[in-house]
Amino acid sequence: MMKRPMIILAGPTAVGKTAASIQLAKAMGGEIISADSMQVYRHMDIGSAKIRPEEMEGVPHHLVDVLEPEEDFNVVRFQQMAKAAAELIYARGKIPVVAGGTGFYIQALLYDIDFTENDGDASFRRELEKTAEEKGGEYLHALLREADPKAAVQIHPHNIKRMIRALEFHHQTGGKISEHNETEREKSSPYNFAYFVLTDERSRLYDRINRRVDLMMEEGLLDEVRYLKDRGVKKESTAMQGLGYKELFACLDGEYPLEEAVRVIKRDTRHFAKRQLTWFKRERDVIWTDKSVIGQSNDAVVDFMLEELKDRGIIK
DSSP states (O other), X not given: OOOEEEEEEEOSTTSSHHHHHHHHHHHHTEEEEEOOTTTTBTTOOXXXXXXXXXXXXXXXXXXXXXXXXXXXXXXXXXXXXXXXXXXXXXXXXXXXXXXXXXXXXXXXXXXXXXXXXXXXXXXXXXXXXXXXXXXXXXXXHHHHHHHOHHHHXXXXXXXXXXXXXXXHHHHHHSSOHHHHHHHHHTSOOSEEEEEEEEEOOHHHHHHHHHHHHHHHHHHTHHXXXXXXXXXXXXXXXXXXXXXXXXXXXXXXXXXXXXXXXXXHHHHHHHXXXXXXHHHXXXXXXXXXXXXXXXXXXXHHHHHHHHHHHHHTTSOO
């Protein structure tokens, strides 16, 4: 059976994926599926650097503005929604362009990873949640180091959900989620894909991040977070884990002054960009699209991608 085409445009935050994805989609008749864990939420426009309708230039976007901030969003839900969106796009005779910086989500879609999502033992999960509340993430991380040392290296002690998922998997199957995920990663993709990772010189990228945070503050990010807090969105909710949101939420709670919150957002966003690049370096079959080599303009970036797509026979 012929594999259907799929184009991935990934890369670190603030590198310029949004503008490049629109130009690319217009040039080759594509529609965009957002692979971003925050742009999926309504009322979270500034902090997620969400594309505005007038910026879409008529290109349909999927998985943007579709959930309320109180709802949970995770890799399993992303995978289901993205596959459904891809089917719609294929039915229209178009090609999906998956654009975003959440590498784990992209991997899940591209290789159709099975997360063996069973309900399992809800009481065990509640027990772990209670332990995390009482003893903190570091304690949970120590448990994970015993059960699955490799997963402990891959999962940050602040990522309570993923730690619980890994401990749950071990509890249910006796196996290690790191090994399960590795086996899944070895699968070949059901798609005929091109996986572009847009990148740039680190100093230029960090400069863009700092400027972007200043701009978000000017545009009213603090008011956006205040609205969500007043609406009753909880600090622990998935939506409030986004960069910019969690720091300003803490600032509104009086944990630290605004100036410090902004400094922490810039620092943590730079660290996040670094982690994103580390993730993409580990991925197979990526096409590095380096703006410091190709050129800074969108035209140069898109021309480079179109040539690659023609060479691979994905477009004519």
